Amino acid sequence: MGSTYTEKMKEAVRIAKGDGLVLVATSDERGTPHIGAGGGIEMEPDAKLAVTEWFCPTTLENLTADPALSVVVWDRATDEGYQFLGRLERIQDMGVLDGLAPGEENEPPLPQVLRKLVIEVEEVLAFKRGPHSDSALQVERG
Numbered sequence: 001m002g003s004t005y006t007e008k009m010k011e012a013v014r015i016a017k018g019d020g021l022v023l024v025a026t027s028d029e030r031g032t033p034h035i036g037a038g039g040g041i042e043m044e045p046d047a048k049l050a051v052t053e054w055f056c057p058t059t060l061e062n063l064t065a066d067p068a069l070s071v072v073v074w075d076r077a078t079d080e081g082y083q084f085l086g087r088l089e090r091i092q093d094m095g096v097l098d099g100l101a102p103g104e105e106n107e108p109p110l111p112q113v114l115r116k117l118v119i120e121v122e123e124v125l126a127f128k129r130g131p132h133s134d135s136a137l138q139v140e141r142g
Contacts (some may be wrong), residue, residue, distance in 0.1 A: 008124045008137070009043050012073040012082050016041045019077060024051055024117065025070040026062035034058045041073060049084055049119045052094060063088050063117070071119060072127050081127040082137075084119065092116040 016022050022038035036059045038051040051071055063069065067088040074081030095114040123136045 005121050005124055006043070006047050008082055009049050009121070012084070013041055013043060015073050015075045015081060018075065020073055020075045020081070022051060023072040024059060026059055027066055028062050029065040034062055038071065041071070044118055048089060049086070049121050050116050051119070052114065052116045055115050060091070063091070069119065074127050079128045079130055083125040083127040084121045085123040085125065086119045086121040089118045089120050092118060
């Protein structure tokens with residue numbers, strides 16, 4: 001039996017907990033791309049992928065206009081990782097800051113809500129800096 005989405009997600013969580021990089025790619029209604037960094041990833045009980053971060057307003061606006069997104073989890077040291085293509089299922093607020101630190105009142109506004117993006121994964125691709133095909137991995141759902 002081959003790998004499953006769940007096994008690839010577990011491997012991605014392991015990479016992210018190490019020294020892995022987590023990126024979230026979205027686009028607006030015109031197709032303009034935007035990439036944000038994720039703080040960490042986890043699996044939800046219903047085999048969905050979740051990314052947590054203080055997401056910038058552009059990421060959230062893009063997901064309102066177009067729920068399709070890509071999440072990359074990559075280990076630079078081994079040049080191994082995954083790209084998860086899917087659709088946003090829900091945004092969950094995880095925590096709220098109580099204002100800005102003193103002295104930052106005149107700075108551009110920073111995200112004030114820690115959020116979790118819960119994603120229904122539709123396809124899994126290998127991700128690496130070296131040559132690769134961008135073909136979906138032969139993995140089973142579940």
